[in-house]
Amino acid sequence: MxxxxxxxGAPIEQGRAQGAALGEVIRAEVTRLxxxxxxxxxxxxxxxxxxxxxxxxxxQLPWQRERIEGMAHAARSRESLLLLAEAQTRVAGAAxxxxxxxxAVFDLPWELESLVILRHSAxxxxxxxxxxxxxxxxxxxxCGVNSEGIAVIAIRDLSRDELSLRFHAQExxxxxxxxxxxxxxxxxxxxxxxxxxxxxxxxxxxxxxxLEFAAGKLEVGDASVLPRAALAPRVELDPKLCRLRLFxxxxxxxxxxxxxx
Numbered sequence: 001m002x003x004x005x006x007x008x009g010a011p012i013e014q015g016r017a018q019g020a021a022l023g024e025v026i027r028a029e030v031t032r033l034x035x036x037x038x039x040x041x042x043x044x045x046x047x048x049x050x051x052x053x054x055x056x057x058x059x060q061l062p063w064q065r066e067r068i069e070g071m072a073h074a075a076r077s078r079e080s081l082l083l084l085a086e087a088q089t090r091v092a093g094a095a096x097x098x099x100x101x102x103x104a105v106f107d108l109p110w111e112l113e114s115l116v117i118l119r120h121s122a123x124x125x126x127x128x129x130x131x132x133x134x135x136x137x138x139x140x141x142x143c144g145v146n147s148e149g150i151a152v153i154a155i156r157d158l159s160r161d162e163l164s165l166r167f168h169a170q171e172x173x174x175x176x177x178x179x180x181x182x183x184x185x186x187x188x189x190x191x192x193x194x195x196x197x198x199x200x201x202x203x204x205x206x207x208x209x210x211l212e213f214a215a216g217k218l219e220v221g222d223a224s225v226l227p228r229a230a231l232a233p234r235v236e237l238d239p240k241l242c243r244l245r246l247f248x249x250x251x252x253x254x255x256x257x258x259x260x261x
Contacts, residue, residue, distance in 0.1 A: 001250050003136075008122035011063040015070025015139065022117065022136040023075035029115060029137050030081045033088060046084055053163045053194070054083045060193035063127075063174075064167055067139040085137040086164055093142070093155040095200040096233065097226040100240050102202045103233035104143055104153045118246060118255055123174065130173040131244045131255045133235050140166025141173070143235055145244055147257040148177035149204030151237040156197035165197045165213060172201060179203040183211065187218045200226065204239040 005021045007014035019026060034042060057065045068086070072079040093106040108116070115135040121144075122129045132144030143153040152172050157165045168186055176182025179201060194216040200223060202208035208223030236245040242257040 002116055002118050002246060002248065002253055004118045004120070004253070004255065006120045006122070008120075009124045011066035011123070012070035014121060014123070015067035015072075016074040017070075018067075018119070018136075019071035019074030019077075023077075025115065025136045026071065026075040026082075027077055030077050030085060032111065033085055034081070042084070045087070046080055048087075048161060050080070050083075052161055053087050056163045056193040057083075057167065060189055061163075061167055061171060064139045064170060071137075071139065082137060086139070086166075087160050089135065089138065090157045090160065090164065091135075091142055091154070092157070093153065093234075094230070095153045095155050095226055096228060096230045097200070097202065097208050097223050098228035100204075100206055100238065102151045102153060102200065102208065102237040102239070103230050103235065104155065104200075104237075105230055105232070105234045106142060118244070118253060120255065120257075120259070121170075121173070127174040128177065129257050131242075131257045132170070132173065133244065133246060134166075138164075138166055140164055140168075140170040142166065142169070143237060143244075144169065144173050145237045145239055145242055145257055146173040146176070147242050149239040149242055150176045150179060150182060150201065151203070151239045152199055152201045153237070154197065154199055159194075159196040159215075162194040162196055162215065165195050165199055167193075168195055168213070169199055172199075179207050179209065183209060183218075183220060186211065190216045190218050192216070202237075202239055204242075
């Protein structure tokens with residue numbers, strides 16, 4: 001079964017909860033990532049990350065940078081290596097919208113399958129509780145739904161020189177109780193933080209949008225272009241019930257943002 005992590009409190013405490021629960025997995029993935037890159041290449045990438053996506057994260061989404069700090073401390077790993085993992089790890093997927101449900105499949109390479117987690121995020125103040133599908137080494141999410149019925153999926157996450165759209169997906173869950181207002185918030189954040197790729201977002205009223213980011217510029221499209229159903233979805237989001245359902249060979253796991261407090 002997929003591990004379930006409960007991450008409550010201030011951002012750094014949420015990170016510590018994740019790092020403590022998954023420390024061995026995090027250290028193993030950081031070791032694998034380091035071994036996959038020649039030393040000079042790794043140093044060059046870390047310099048780029050420090051001057052680009054990590055800086056954008058610190059200035060525009062500081063609560064998510066604090067989450068990474070907490071993860072690194074509890075997992076006994078270097079924060080710079082977790083920032084490298086955030087930059088280098090990108091996942092593609094496909095979204096489907098039918099009725100009230102938003103569903104997705106993800107193209108996960110074998111080395112990332114063991115990193116998949118379910119997470120309850122329950123901030124102590126200033127944001128909404130949410131449940132997410134994420135990776136053990138990441139602060140942002142692949143998809144999720146919050147306690148206000150806002151759901152989001154990251155289906156394209158392109159430029160490793162820019163902030164991962166997983167952070168924007170997590171920001172939407174953290175901040176939004178209204179879909180259009182949440183999208184306006186993302187537009188302002190992305191203008192400074194960057195990001196290139198596609199998110200799909202929906203709400204409990206059946207509204208859905210396709211959010212196309214290009215170097216921080218955001219265009220909003222109609223979700224009617226999406227297919228209505230997947231034959232075998234990996235994950236299903238129900239904004240009305242604030243529920244995430246994950247499907248695997250072991251069966252289905254279900255978690256609710258209303259239980260994340």
